[in-house]
């Protein structure tokens with residue numbers, strides 16, 4: 168019987184089976200940032216321990232960094248203190264730090280892949296939920312808590328149970344104007360936010376295989392939003408082509424050896440899965456969330472579902488969502504007036520995400536609606552430089568978008584980019600929980616970058632295919 172990639176990578180990284188029934192798993196790569204690492208370093212030092220593998224530990228600053236001006240010291244004293252703590256810790260422990268002053272900073276899940284740190288067959292962890300992003304390369308990648316960050320710093324291992332594996336096939340082709348973000352939102356809608364609990368998600372099928380690495384990262388990024396502990400895609404020629412020549416990717420004779428290993432970890436054709444679900448790419452519409460979880464979504468042409476369409480045990484949370492979002496069940500999701508538009512985050516802050524938007528704006532006279540504040544926030548300084556080199560920053564600015572510095576920005580709003588009051592935001596990020604974008608009463612609609620751009624221009628939730636005349 169063949170094995171899945173998950174089983175192969177898990178087994179190869181198992182140090183030992185623990186008496187608890189869990190496994191001690193070696194972590195090939197540990198990514199750290201300023202929010203979840205300071206306490207972990209303090210705990211380490213309280214016990215007189217050092218970082219066991221500084222050469223497998225890489226740091227960046229992303230959550231708290233301002234996007235209007237990154238001049239130091241930051242106006243937010245707490246943010247400044249967190250960054251100083253990170254700077255001191257990486258210096259003390261000899262950890263490679265992608266620093267803003269070197270033009271290397273960015274969101275941890277953008278910086279790792281763009282530097283070639285994220286590779287197939289690896290175990291990867293980071294004190295951030297969306298570490299599942301790295302699974303796009305055929306790695307098994309987990310978000311971890313602060314005490315686990317401490318454990319990995321000290322031992323380079325984690326204790327974990329084995330997951331079940333669900334294969335999610337998306338077959339056929341997507342229709343024009345439908346993106347990787349719509350695919351991942353669709354899957355969460357179908358399987359629910361808890362549908363993946365206890366599972367690793369293996370994404371497969373024609374639609375996934377045709378995706379670029381950026382698109383695959385968008386899909387895997389949100390595996391965690393469907394409850395899965397991690398999500399991955401089997402590595403293939405697209406993966407290898409992306410990695411070739413990247414700073415930390417193998418080169419010379421080591422390249423061929425690495426590719427042979429990467430191919431060997433692919434799921435075997437006769438691998439056994441705990442569950443298999445199959446969807447048709449042609450059934451997927453541009454998706455928009457209407458509620459307070461990423462599964463509460465519909466196609467842009469659809470209506471917000473009525474309470475009767477939910478099971479009895481879902482109805483309380485659905486009623487809470489209607490009330491918080493101030494939406495009427497049965498009304499169209501399109502046409503809701505927005506206040507803010509945000510294109511960025513580790514879900515959709517890579518070059519091709521901005522390219523998709525530039526392709527619909529270029530040569531047209533589209534302008535952001537006067538009542539909308541629209542932010543374009545590159546996922547990393549490298550992405551920003553590429554955007555400027557291509558002249559795309561000007562395209563955004565001429566259309567009325569604010570072109571900002573790299574960071575997490577309004578995804579989590581641990582920086583000055585925050586919603587105010589009950590503002591409604593069209594966002595390319597990954598969470599629409601209550602208060603996620605910085606105001607305790609702020610409201611978030613998740614959608615793809617071109618859908619955010621369409622909403623920014625129309626001033627309301629709009630089908631991007633109609634506004635931008637995308638042929639279907």
Ligand code: SF4
Pocket residue numbers: 229230274275276295297512513514574575578579596597
């Ligand atoms: S962009 Fe959002 S989800 Fe991604 S690392 Fe930053 S805060 Fe977390």
